[in-house]
Amino acid sequence: MTGPLGGLLAAPPQVVAAGVGVFSDALRTQGVSVTDVEWRPPTLGDADDLTVLALDPRRATANRTAVERVLAAGSVLTDVLPAREVLDLPERTLLHSGPPLSWETASGPMRGAFIGACLFEGWADDAAAAERMLAAGEVAFDPCHHHRTVGPMAGVVSPSMWMWCLEDPVHGGRAFSSLNEGLGKVLRMGAYSAEVVDRLHWMTRTLGPVLQRAVRSRAEDPLDVKGVLAQMLQMGDEGHNRNRAGSLMTLRELSPAIVEVDAPASDIGAVLRFIGGNEHFFLNLGMPTAKLAMDAARDVPGSTMVTVLARNGTEFGIQTAGTGGRWFTGPAQTPVGLFLGDYGPDDANPDIGDSAIMETYGVGGFSMAAAPAIVRFVGGTVPDALATTERMYQITLAENPAMAIPVLGFRGAPTGIDVVAVARTGWLPQINTGMAGRVAGTGQVGAGLVQPPPECFTGALAALAAAARAAAV
Structure with missing residues (x-):
């Protein structure tokens, strides 16, 4: 053998080992010289807690039960109603995304949305x-998740x-x-100008009632929202x-019922134009679909x-399924991506929203491989999108056959x-x-x-391990 590798096999082998010592010890018993490198795979949390959970005899069955409930869950659209009727909200209460907060801890966009809601309600x-209020x-705050709601x-x-x-x-869950208001200057992004409040009033006065009558007219054939979500992944x-x-x-499914609603033609036209011009209209249907599935797996010990x-x-x-409604929190991170107009990283607020329920369900960021064009909106490359989905398979318990990803041979979403x-x-x-502006x-x-x-997962790991220890006593 000639060339730069010619002497590779001319000398005795030199072995470098990383990780557990059993491999090194086995070689040394055979007279092989081994150099050990102090390295372990990166882990989160306490090693003893991880060991307790890895050995918890309940875990395999409990996770199988939780996964089966998630995969079996369905989602159909049954009604459209004011929040006060369906959520039994007191008049001076506002729901919000994420874990509990106060006015003092609320970020700029959250404060802006609270202000806008007060103006909208009068x-x-x-x-x-x-x-000042x-x-x-003078206004109470409570997380959406405490009311089977996602925002x-x-x-x-x-x-x-x-x-x-x-x-x-x-x-049987609800x-x-x-x-959904659309994109740009909207309440959910922390905007509260007259334009934002006027749009909310139109949605209350016109959009909601028209959609209610359209949805109720389909009571015998309700919209299968889970089915729409599954088709979306095969359409980019x-x-x-x-x-x-x-x-x-969604527009295709609802428009025949909308045009049959007994309302002024101008209102029907405005509703159809609004839906047709709002590319995120479906998001607020997809989120409760994911919420239904994940709620089905609540309170599964182990x-x-x-x-x-x-x-x-x-x-x-x-x-987590094993700890019910207990929150495990850490500081929200600021997203990395693409900015609109002259905005830059200094303008972005840390991460905000319940919409990560989509990733909890296995779509969104977990199914980036199904939507390579998404990288033009959030940054990265098409290979990044494929690699992300592949990596998410390594931290999930199942593949969802209903959410098939075409480019991966119709493999189910992680x-x-x-x-x-x-x-x-x-x-x-x-x-x-999405990224909301830091300033209200x-x-x-x-x-x-x-x-x-990572603090979210280290906290959950410790709580789950404590429950496993208690169950073993």
Whole structure:
């Protein structure tokens, strides 16, 4: 052998070993010289906690039960109603995305959305009065997730807002979400100008009632929202930041019923134009669909599956099937991605919104391979999108056959984030998200990619391990 590798086999082998010592010890017993490298795979949390969960005899069965419930869950659209009727909200209560917060801890876009909601409800005459009311504690705050509700970005829901009402025909669960406002300067991005409030009033006065009558007219043949979500993945959407196909399919399904509603032609035309011009219209149907599936897996003792990923612009919170509604939180990270106009990284608020429920369900960032065009909106490359989905298979418990990804040979989407797998690998879930402006009133400044802080998973790992120890006593 000649060339630069010619002497490779001329000398005795030199062995370098990393990881567990059993391999090194076996070689040394055979007289082989071994150089050990002090390296271990990156992990999260306490090693003893991870060991306890890995050996927990309940875990395999519990995770199988949780996964089966998630995969079996369905989602049909049953009604459209004001929040005060379906959520039983007191008049001076606002729901919001993510884990619990206060006015003092609320970020700029969350404060902007709270202000806008007060103006919309008529609780205050101007932004200054609304801010004084909110700072004085005259309005109560509660997470959407505490009311079987999910809201994108700030996710603020007030009593007069109209809500999508969805049901799971398999498990009997119900879930809710507000109607999507569109992109740009909108309440969910923290904007509260007259334009924003006027749009909300039109949605309450016209959009909600028209959609209600259209949806109720289909009571014998309700819209199968899970079916639409499954088709989206085969048409270039990933179900979080890209909803073009899903919004168009929803328009196709609802438009015959909409045009038959007994309302002024101008109102019907305005509703159809609004839906047709709103590429994210379906997002607020996809989110409660994912919520229904993940809620079906709540309260399964011993399960290490994540049931909630949610952010309020200050903190990121997760919940798991084995710990019910308990929150595990850490500081929200700022997304990295592409910006609109002259905006840049300094303009972006940390991660915000309940829309990461889509990733919890296995779509969104977990199904980027189904929507390579998404990289033009959130950044990265097509190979990055494919690699992201491949990596997410390593931290999930199942593949969802209903959510097939064409480019991967119709392999099911990676579904059911496993706290143990995240801790073992050190790989955090990937989320596609919009970016709201840091300053209240700004609106959307871009879109990008973000991950949860590791503290969420180390906290969940410790709590799950404590429950496993208690169960073993």
